[in-house]
Amino acid sequence: MGLLVEARGLRFSYAGIRSKRRSEKWELDSLDFEIERGSTIGVVGESGSGKSTLIRVLCGLLPSYSGSCLYAGRELRDWVREVPRDFRSQNQMIFQSPASSFDPRMRIGASLAEPVKAIERRSPSIDELVRQLRDVGLNDEILSRYPHQLSGGQLQRVAIARALLVNPNVLYADEPTSALDVSVQAQVLNLLMDIRAELGLTLVMVSHDLAVVSRMCEYLLIMCKGEIVESGFTEDIVADPGSPYTKTLIEAANAVSLDSALANGKKQIPNEIVAQSA
Numbered sequence: 001m002g003l004l005v006e007a008r009g010l011r012f013s014y015a016g017i018r019s020k021r022r023s024e025k026w027e028l029d030s031l032d033f034e035i036e037r038g039s040t041i042g043v044v045g046e047s048g049s050g051k052s053t054l055i056r057v058l059c060g061l062l063p064s065y066s067g068s069c070l071y072a073g074r075e076l077r078d079w080v081r082e083v084p085r086d087f088r089s090q091n092q093m094i095f096q097s098p099a100s101s102f103d104p105r106m107r108i109g110a111s112l113a114e115p116v117k118a119i120e121r122r123s124p125s126i127d128e129l130v131r132q133l134r135d136v137g138l139n140d141e142i143l144s145r146y147p148h149q150l151s152g153g154q155l156q157r158v159a160i161a162r163a164l165l166v167n168p169n170v171l172y173a174d175e176p177t178s179a180l181d182v183s184v185q186a187q188v189l190n191l192l193m194d195i196r197a198e199l200g201l202t203l204v205m206v207s208h209d210l211a212v213v214s215r216m217c218e219y220l221l222i223m224c225k226g227e228i229v230e231s232g233f234t235e236d237i238v239a240d241p242g243s244p245y246t247k248t249l250i251e252a253a254n255a256v257s258l259d260s261a262l263a264n265g266k267k268q269i270p271n272e273i274v275a276q277s278a
Contacts, residue, residue: 004170004202005035005058009067012057027053029226030067037169040196040203042217042234044210044249050226051206052096055172058204059093060084089119092163096175098155102147109143112162119166132161136191153184160191170202171195177212189216210253214238222246 012028028050035041043051056062057069060080069076071087079087092115095101102111109129116124130140136157147155156176163171173192177185193216196203207213213220213234220237222230222245230243241247 002037003034004037004072005033006070007031007033007068010057010065010069011067012053012062012065027226028057028065031228033221033228033231035202035204036219038200038202039219040217041205042213042220043204043206043223044208044213044220045223046208046249048225049223051208051223052174053226054223055093055174055204055206059091059172060087061093085119088115089166090169092166092168092171094156094159094163094171094173094176097179098152098159099147099179101159102155104147106146107143108145108147108150108158111147112143112158112165115162115166124165128165132165133158135164135195136161151184152180153188156180156188157191160188160195164195164199168201170204173203173205175206175208192216210238210249222249 010028010031011026013026015025031054043054045051053062057065058071058076060076063077063080065077071079071091102108106114109126112129112132113124116122116128126140126143129143133140133142138154138157138161142150142154142158150158156179160176171192176192177188180188189212192203192205195201203217205213205217217234220231220234221228222237222243224245230237230241230246237246238250241250
């Protein structure tokens with residue numbers, strides 16, 4: 001395993017990007033946490049709690065922060081500044097809205113090839129693209145289509161394929177099923193679980209849905225107003241939450257869904273868990 005990400009006193013403010021003046025408001029405030037290589041981490045909290053901002057910092061999309069954040073033992077901002085291609089190849093994001101993460105003027109084949117061209121400075125072969133699409137349950141007919149010609153579930157599978165084409169170490173998934181129909185949410189979540197297990201990836205998943213994250217993730221970070229109010233193993237937090245905020249999240253989640261999520265291992269996410277949590 002080994003330690004992959006280590007944050008100490010991590011702070012971030014959007015105001016700090018726009019000016020050099022010190023901010024009185026921190027979107028992320030004094031965060032301390034660790035991420036083990038190959039682990040599955042769920043970042044849970046209500047809207048506006050800082051979940052998406054955190055993984056954008058960890059993915060290098062928001063490099064202006066204070067405090068310390070190490071990736072593979074090296075300061076993250078140094079990685080992003082000095083060897084951006086190496087960092088991008090190792091850290092990939094799956095965005096919340098599949099429709100907005102693709103250029104509507106580009107065919108799917110061209111969109112899939114973009115990160116490989118940018119990071120590895122080569123054009124991927126058709127066989128590479130087809131093989132990756134098949135790994136996420138799609139066929140080569142998709143390559144010639146435009147984004148608007150695909151369903152939301154198909155587009156999110158293409159987004160996962162695009163992220164995997166550069167062989168990342170970490171997948172950051174920002175509410176990857178919130179824009180999808182309930183009928184396909186479980187399919188996409190199970191696909192992520194299967195891919196993570198097969199490739200041994202580190203998966204960091206943002207969600208407001210405690211039932212689904214409890215099914216997928218072995219470790220939780222509970223966020224509220226830019227702070228981590230509780231962290232630990234999923235089973236421990238769900239069984240005995242230490243923070244009143246965490247207790248509120250658990251009470252808001254469907255109790256049947258949580259029990260089902262934690263029972264009999266974490267093999268597959270049934271459609272009824274997604275449906276009850278939606």
